[in-house]
Amino acid sequence: MGRVAGKVALVTGAARGIGRAQVLRFAEEGADVIALDICRQVETTVTPPSTSDDLAEVALLAEKEGVRVVTGVVDVRDGGALTEIVADAVADLGGLDIVCATAGITSKGAAVELSEEAWETMLDVNLTGVWRTCKATIPHLIDRGGGAMVLTSSLAGLRGLRTVAHYTAAKHGVVGLMRSLAHEVAPYGIRVNTVHPTNVDTPMIQNPAVRAAFRPDLDGPTREDFAEAARTMNMLPIPWVEPRDIANATLFLASEEARYITAVALPVDAGATQL
Numbered sequence: 455m456g457r458v459a460g461k462v463a464l465v466t467g468a469a470r471g472i473g474r475a476q477v478l479r480f481a482e483e484g485a486d487v488i489a490l491d492i493c494r495q496v497e498t499t500v501t502p503p504s505t506s507d508d509l510a511e512v513a514l515l516a517e518k519e520g521v522r523v524v525t526g527v528v529d530v531r532d533g534g535a536l537t538e539i540v541a542d543a544v545a546d547l548g549g550l551d552i553v554c555a556t557a558g559i560t561s562k563g564a565a566v567e568l569s570e571e572a573w574e575t576m577l578d579v580n581l582t583g584v585w586r587t588c589k590a591t592i593p594h595l596i597d598r599g600g601g602a603m604v605l606t607s608s609l610a611g612l613r614g615l616r617t618v619a620h621y622t623a624a625k626h627g628v629v630g631l632m633r634s635l636a637h638e639v640a641p642y643g644i645r646v647n648t649v650h651p652t653n654v655d656t657p658m659i660q661n662p663a664v665r666a667a668f669r670p671d672l673d674g675p676t677r678e679d680f681a682e683a684a685r686t687m688n689m690l691p692i693p694w695v696e697p698r699d700i701a702n703a704t705l706f707l708a709s710e711e712a713r714y715i716t717a718v719a720l721p722v723d724a725g726a727t728q729l
């Protein structure tokens with residue numbers, strides 16, 4: 455208990471999935487939280503959207519841990535709005551110590567068949583959105599005299615995957631951003647790392663489109679059909695990890711326990727990167 459007590463943590467993509475688990479894990483360990491999400495469908499994606507009710511529910515659950523929570527509906531593609539909402543929330547909570555750039559999307563298609571819109575939207579959210587989040591938050595970490603940033607990349611940030619070249623390019627880009635940023639902000643006592651999940655049991659993968667991509671041999675594959683195929687991606691005999699597994703790794707990287715860990719790309723991947 456209390457591994458980040460008295461800190462303020464900001465999470466994008468907070469309404470559900472990994473971002474939601476990060477908000478709750480930080481709250482359990484005593485941090486006040488700024489929880490941001492777009493709460494609507496992003497163009498070119500087929501994943502059902504998160505809602506403002508989802509975000510409100512996360513805030514309610516986190517507040518039950520006795521911490522303060524500020525929520526905001528914002529698109530990481532809108533740098534101006536992001537900067538403003540971050541500044542207001544940081545003023546409300548009295549500072550900022552931890553930043554989790556977690557918001558992300560997925561869509562699918564062979565590299566040569568992707569539309570310009572699908573490519574640009576992917577890069578804009580999954581790479582430039584992470585940069586915008588860093589840009590909007592770093593001045594507040596500097597004001598605080600230090601901090602920790604955890605950028606959510608993917609298994610696809612460390613190796614190539616078929617039919618998601620745009621996602622893979624963006625997630626590799628996040629590693630490059632992390633490595634350069636780590637140099638730039640180290641003099642201010644700010645650490646920057648990435649986490650690289652294998653499949654995680656969230657709405658991003660638990661939907662008919664992704665199930666069908668994993669099981670093109672079946673009509674309307676079930677969760678178990680999907681699990682069977684997903685298991686072959688991992689070294690450990692599991693189909694996917696839980697959002698809390700990623701939140702636990704994030705919490706470690708954000709905490710004092712990791713005070714000299716920076717510029718590291720940490721897989722949380724059940725061994726998938728090595729297969």
Ligand SMILES: NC(=O)c1ccc[n+]([C@@H]2O[C@H](COP(=O)([O-])OP(=O)(O)OC[C@H]3O[C@@H](n4cnc5c(N)ncnc54)[C@H](O)[C@@H]3O)[C@@H](O)[C@H]2O)c1
Pocket residue numbers: 466467468469470471472473490491492493494496501503504528529530531556557558559579583606607608609650651652653654655656657658659
């Ligand atoms: N689920 C997986 O298997 C998996 C694996 C590796 C990496 N990841 C990465 O983890 C992160 C979280 O994914 P998840 O599985 O929790 O997905 P999810 O779809 O369950 O949640 C993503 C959240 O991000 C929000 N979001 C999307 N675009 C946004 C934007 N433009 N501005 C603000 N918020 C936005 C969504 O509204 C949603 O609430 C993503 O970056 C994803 O690429 C996921």
